[in-house]
Amino acid sequence: MKCLLQRVVQASVAVDQRxxxxxxxxxxxxxxxxxxxxxxxxxxxxxxxLSYRLFSDEAGxxxxxxxxxxxxxxxxxxxxxxxxxxxxxxPSFSTAAPPEQASRLxxxxxxxxxxxxxxxxxxxxxxxxxVSLVNDGPVTFLLSV
Numbered sequence: 001m002k003c004l005l006q007r008v009v010q011a012s013v014a015v016d017q018r019x020x021x022x023x024x025x026x027x028x029x030x031x032x033x034x035x036x037x038x039x040x041x042x043x044x045x046x047x048x049x050l051s052y053r054l055f056s057d058e059a060g061x062x063x064x065x066x067x068x069x070x071x072x073x074x075x076x077x078x079x080x081x082x083x084x085x086x087x088x089x090x091p092s093f094s095t096a097a098p099p100e101q102a103s104r105l106x107x108x109x110x111x112x113x114x115x116x117x118x119x120x121x122x123x124x125x126x127x128x129x130x131v132s133l134v135n136d137g138p139v140t141f142l143l144s145v
Contacts, residue, residue: 001045001105002032002081007054007139011074013123014130021121026071027054028133031109032081033102034095042105044145046112049073054139062139072119076131077106099126 005027012022029049054062055069066073082096096102103125114120123129 001034001037001041001109002142002144003045003049004030004032004078004081005049005052005054005141005143006030006133007136008074009134009136011131011133013074013076013121014132015124015127020124020129021074021076023072023074023119023121025069025136026119027066027073028131029073029075030078030081031075031106032078033097033105034082035097035101037097037101037105039105039108041145042108043112045143046109046116048143048145049113050116050118052141052143054141067116067118072121073113074121074123075106075110075113076123076129077102077125 008026008028010024011028012019050067051065053065055064057063079096083091083093084095085091106125110120110122
């Protein structure tokens with residue numbers, strides 16, 4: 001599982017010109033699920049997302065996690081994160097999990113995050129989504145477990 005985190009001031013995701021998920025300050029997280037991903041990996045990623053320190057404290061140091069900063073999380077499934085780009089001029093998606101597995105694990109990740117008393121919004125799995133964001137920093141990290 002790969003997650004691309006972007007610290008945002010605001011982010012939203014729309015499907016057919018209708019907003020399906022929106023947050024203010026927090027993390028926009030693009031999620032790429034790979035075939036070997038399991039429920040255990042989902043729980044480990046949830047823990048990393050909640051504890052990763054990328055918000056500034058009073059001294060301007062990245063010492064606060066999303067909960068400590070009073071932020072929210074917007075999860076957006078993005079199978080292209082799991083693409084094999086090692087050769088050629090076109091990505092291969094054979095390294096991405098099948099849609100049924102990816103859909104379930106993305107939903108499980110949202111559930112694992114939401115039990116921690118944090119606002120969690122999501123996109124719509126498998127839909128053509130338009131994502132809008134105001135990146136804060138910019139601060140962007142790629143996490144994998």
